[in-house]
Amino acid sequence: xxxTASLKRTFVVALAGNPNSGKTTIFNALTGLxxxxxxxPGVTVEKKTGKTRLNDGTMVDLIDLPGTYSLISRSPDESxxxxxxxxxxxxxxxxxxxxxxxxxxxxxxxxxxxxxxMELGRPLVIxxxxxxxARRRGLHLSSERLSRAxxxxxxxxxxxxxxGIDQLKQALLQAKIPPLPAFPLxxxxxxxxxxxxxxxxxxxxxxxxxxLLTHDDAPDLKPYFQDRSIRHRVESxxxxxxxxxxxxxxxxxxxxxxxxxxxxxQAVEPACETxxxxxxxxxxxxxxxxxxxxxxxxxxxxxxxxxLDKVLLHKVxxxxxxxxxxxxxxxxxxxxxxxxxxxxEEAIANLGSLLTDRLPDGPVxxxxxxxxxxxxxxxxxxxxxxxxxxxxxxxLEDSGYLARAAFLMDRVLGRVGLNGKSFIPLLSxxxxxxxxxxxxxxxxxxxxxxxxIFIAPFMSCSARLPVYGLLIGTFFAAYxxxxxxxxxxxxxxLGVLAAVVTALVxxxxxxxxxxxxxxxxxxxxxxxxIGQIVRVMATSTWAFIRRAGTIIFCLSVxxxxxxxxxxxxxxxxxxxxxxxxxxxxxxxxxxAIDQETESRLAAAQLEQSISGRIGHFxxxxxxxxxxxxxxxxxxIASFAAREVFVSQMGIIYAAGDTEEDVASLEQAMLVxxxxxxxxxxxxxxxxxxxxxxxxxMQCISTTAIVRRETGSWSWAIGQILYMNALAYxxxxxxxxxxxxxxx
Amino acid sequence: MNSKSFERSDHARSGDKADGSGYGPLSCLxxxxxxxxxxxxxxxxxxxxxxxxxxxxxxxASVECIRRAPLGDPIEFKLRGYNLSLRSDQARYVxxxxxR
Ligand SMILES: Nc1nc2c(ncn2[C@@H]2O[C@H](COP(=O)(O)OP(=O)(O)OP(=O)(O)O)[C@@H](O)[C@H]2O)c(=O)[nH]1
Ligand SMILES: [Mg+2]
Numbered sequence: 032x033x034x035t036a037s038l039k040r041t042f043v044v045a046l047a048g049n050p051n052s053g054k055t056t057i058f059n060a061l062t063g064l065x066x067x068x069x070x071x072p073g074v075t076v077e078k079k080t081g082k083t084r085l086n087d088g089t090m091v092d093l094i095d096l097p098g099t100y101s102l103i104s105r106s107p108d109e110s111x112x113x114x115x116x117x118x119x120x121x122x123x124x125x126x127x128x129x130x131x132x133x134x135x136x137x138x139x140x141x142x143x144x145x146x147x148x149m150e151l152g153r154p155l156v157i158x159x160x161x162x163x164x165a166r167r168r169g170l171h172l173s174s175e176r177l178s179r180a181x182x183x184x185x186x187x188x189x190x191x192x193x194x195g196i197d198q199l200k201q202a203l204l205q206a207k208i209p210p211l212p213a214f215p216l217x218x219x220x221x222x223x224x225x226x227x228x229x230x231x232x233x234x235x236x237x238x239x240x241x242x243l244l245t246h247d248d249a250p251d252l253k254p255y256f257q258d259r260s261i262r263h264r265v266e267s268x269x270x271x272x273x274x275x276x277x278x279x280x281x282x283x284x285x286x287x288x289x290x291x292x293x294x295x296x297q298a299v300e301p302a303c304e305t306x307x308x309x310x311x312x313x314x315x316x317x318x319x320x321x322x323x324x325x326x327x328x329x330x331x332x333x334x335x336x337x338x339l340d341k342v343l344l345h346k347v348x349x350x351x352x353x354x355x356x357x358x359x360x361x362x363x364x365x366x367x368x369x370x371x372x373x374x375x376e377e378a379i380a381n382l383g384s385l386l387t388d389r390l391p392d393g394p395v396x397x398x399x400x401x402x403x404x405x406x407x408x409x410x411x412x413x414x415x416x417x418x419x420x421x422x423x424x425x426x427l428e429d430s431g432y433l434a435r436a437a438f439l440m441d442r443v444l445g446r447v448g449l450n451g452k453s454f455i456p457l458l459s460x461x462x463x464x465x466x467x468x469x470x471x472x473x474x475x476x477x478x479x480x481x482x483x484i485f486i487a488p489f490m491s492c493s494a495r496l497p498v499y500g501l502l503i504g505t506f507f508a509a510y511x512x513x514x515x516x517x518x519x520x521x522x523x524x525l526g527v528l529a530a531v532v533t534a535l536v537x538x539x540x541x542x543x544x545x546x547x548x549x550x551x552x553x554x555x556x557x558x559x560x561i562g563q564i565v566r567v568m569a570t571s572t573w574a575f576i577r578r579a580g581t582i583i584f585c586l587s588v589x590x591x592x593x594x595x596x597x598x599x600x601x602x603x604x605x606x607x608x609x610x611x612x613x614x615x616x617x618x619x620x621x622x623a624i625d626q627e628t629e630s631r632l633a634a635a636q637l638e639q640s641i642s643g644r645i646g647h648f649x650x651x652x653x654x655x656x657x658x659x660x661x662x663x664x665x666x667i668a669s670f671a672a673r674e675v676f677v678s679q680m681g682i683i684y685a686a687g688d689t690e691e692d693v694a695s696l697e698q699a700m701l702v703x704x705x706x707x708x709x710x711x712x713x714x715x716x717x718x719x720x721x722x723x724x725x726x727x728m729q730c731i732s733t734t735a736i737v738r739r740e741t742g743s744w745s746w747a748i749g750q751i752l753y754m755n756a757l758a759y760x761x762x763x764x765x766x767x768x769x770x771x772x773x774x
Numbered sequence: 775m776n777s778k779s780f781e782r783s784d785h786a787r788s789g790d791k792a793d794g795s796g797y798g799p800l801s802c803l804x805x806x807x808x809x810x811x812x813x814x815x816x817x818x819x820x821x822x823x824x825x826x827x828x829x830x831x832x833x834x835a836s837v838e839c840i841r842r843a844p845l846g847d848p849i850e851f852k853l854r855g856y857n858l859s860l861r862s863d864q865a866r867y868v869x870x871x872x873x874r
Contacts (some may be wrong), residue, residue, distance in 0.1 A: 101828045105821060139854040140830050170855075246820060278816060284827035288835075336857075346844040438859050442845035445861075451848065475821075548864055549848055550825055553857040 048132030050098025073473035154206035371415035405681030406587025448538025460490035476547035728754035
């Protein structure tokens with residue numbers, strides 16, 4: 032294999048390893064890319080590729096994989112890793128070599144995957160990562176000793192400091208197919224494997240026989256199970272083993288672990304053997320009768336993680352801290368970002384007028400002020416808030432707290448038919464439902480996963496934030512930032528409530544199944560790295576800005592054109608002017624007449640524009656919710672992207688505004704009147720709109736991801752129908768009730 | 775493997791407290807106590823059994839119960855030098871001998 036691989040120009044190397052062992056950190060160090068790194072298991076859920084050049088000039092295609100505990104996968108993300116490693120994915124070449132990233136502070140469990148990779152028959156290199164943590168914990172591993180025990184090159188690495196990366200590249204050049212370890216299997220099991228291997232007559236028949244006997248369900252084994260004679264043979268051998276009181280799965284895994292215990296004992300530096308004897312003491316091999324009751328702790332000292340967890344996972348304090356963190360997250364976004372937003376708004380206005388003053392009157396100037404500044408600028412105002420949200424999420428993600436939150440929430444989420452592992456996807460959905468839905472790949476149970484995907488868009492994403500900000504900022508401006516923060520929090524809360532109720536309904540009706548499993552590793556806490564946090568925040572915020580600069584920009588131009596054309600003909604203009612003059616008493620000053628004429632003209636222009644016509648067409652449908660045609664146009668536009676609602680309001684009110692010194696969108700909205708003189712925008716309207724935006728499913732990209740992740744259109748379409756129907760009904764009720772109460 | 779590891783223990787089935795005299799389910803291990811794993815109950819779901827074994831709950835491994843979540847479930851354990859949480863519904867399938 033090495034021989035053929037070195038003949039090829041590019042060499043494909045897969046990065047495998049347990050979740051949270053630092054694969055992506057090493058991938059980034061090798062390729063110079065910036066894939067997402069965070070301190071919880073299950074960050075990477077897709078294969079990502081990059082390139083790196085080895086010391087002899089060979090180009091390598093590097094594949095970063097989702098973490099997996101085993102080559103027998105249980106969740107969709109693990110399945111991707113398994114299929115790439117076994118070379119089963121049609122779009123990915125089988126790797127020529129594998130780098131297995133091993134967390135040195137958690138050696139034994141990490142070596143389990145290594146033991147399986149050694150049977151895979153591909154050249155293997157071990158990247159012994161996080162040696163800094165291991166050392167801090169008093170574990171002195173020797174990479175040479177480990178390498179000797181395994182028969183595989185082992186490179187000690189501190190991933191985030193880029194230590195050992197060069198040596199890893201060097202080792203890759205010498206990667207060889209590892210020797211098959213001698214797992215101490217029970218005698219009948221060894222015989223069974225031999226027996227089956229003989230029937231199979233294939234080059235790697237032993238490993239294959241072991242997989243067949245231990246119920247491996249990987250797709251490459253399907254042909255063997257379809258072959259009647261092989262299937263019967265496998266089943267009869269399995270039955271025989273069970274009669275001999277041997278469970279093939281248990282016997283196999285326990286033999287791997289027995290081998291691992293030997294290897295890890297050999298990997299310890301001799302000087303530290305006495306200390307390490309506690310951790311890596313070969314464990315009693317025999318059955319329960321030989322078990323000696325010795326009370327020993329595993330950790331040599333009480334670590335910071337243990338001390339922090341005493342508080343953070345405490346029955347009372349833990350819940351208190353959790354609620355504070357969650358509530359604080361959202362209120363802080365609103366309050367801390369408030370002053371920044373004012374500054375941004377001003378900056379955008381100044382920037383806009385810079386060009387406005389130089390442009391000649393006409394459609395180009397109108398496009399700039401009423402289309403681009405009003406549309407894109409309106410959304411950009413919210414960048415500080417969104418950056419703040421991303422900052423808090425990045426800190427939480429890198430601290431190690433998220434796995435704890437999942438632990439704390441498992442029972443609560445279990446009650447409504449979800450899973451502690453739904454927590455991280457749902458929390459990520461507050462930034463955007465798309466990564467949130469992708470993150471559900473770590474959920475093993477399909478029912479839990481589908482329920483999580485279904486409710487994820489109820490979490491208020493960052494695209495809704497500008498809409499909430501505009502509406503709350505306009506209608507509750509008189510209140511203190513705390514009240515506004517509270518209302519904002521209530522919007523988020525309503526989404527969560529809808530999600531919980533929906534999940535509960537699912538759970539109690541058609542998705543009732545067996546209780547699902549929850550096996551979650553709790554990683555050590557880490558002090559979040561400032562550089563990394565800032566990078567994550569910057570990339571996410573930049574994505575939002577880019578979106579404003581591209582999609583929102585294009586949509587703003589289109590929406591502007593739709594609100595601008597077709598123009599009134601001169602005859603129409605004349606008719607309106609005459610009408611105004613006739614209507615107003617002659618005693619009035621000329622100035623007032625001009626002003627009235629101008630605003631009538633603008634209104635008429637807007638009404639006859641494409642947007643105006645569409646808006647009036649759908650007005651009957653949205654009238655019961657308290658919306659006028661302008662909001663209707665905004666709602667339609669927001670199906671392209673939610674924040675476009677803000678752009679659309681900006682564009683419509685800029686177009687309809689006659690005064691040059693437009694104070695602000697908020698003021699324009701507040702003074703808008705129906706022909707009968709009643710205000711268009713009232714508190715009930717704002718609340719009803721907020722409810723609509725909290726609950727409605729308006730994001731096409733999310734729908735595409737739901738379709739892909741669930742594998743069926745019915746889920747995606749069901750979600751749209753359900754969420755929008757719910758949004759309509761609740762917004763209707765809220766408007767009708769509040770407007771009656773406030774009358 | 776050792777044939778004894780497949781004998782069912784009545785303690786495990788009845789969900790009794792693991793006491794010094796015999797075997798019990800891991801879910802009943804008191805907080806702060808250590809125990810040795812004896813086996814995974816043979817009637818456990820195959821995927822669950824495999825996952826528990828892969829995570830290191832093998833015959834002879836020592837496990838410590840660190841804490842229960844505020845609502846009683848899931849439970850955090852320490853084994854092989856790392857921390858793992860399981861629901862008690864799953865920990866029930868791990869048969870252990872309590873240490874003192
Ligand atoms: N102390 C220390 N931390 C590290 C080291 N390498 C990575 N980390 C941290 O470990 C955490 C996990 O790193 P990732 O690279 O996201 O791990 P991963 O294996 O890609 O994780 P998944 O994608 O979830 O499987 C991050 O918080 C890293 O900053 C290291 O050598 N030492
Ligand atoms: Mg990763």
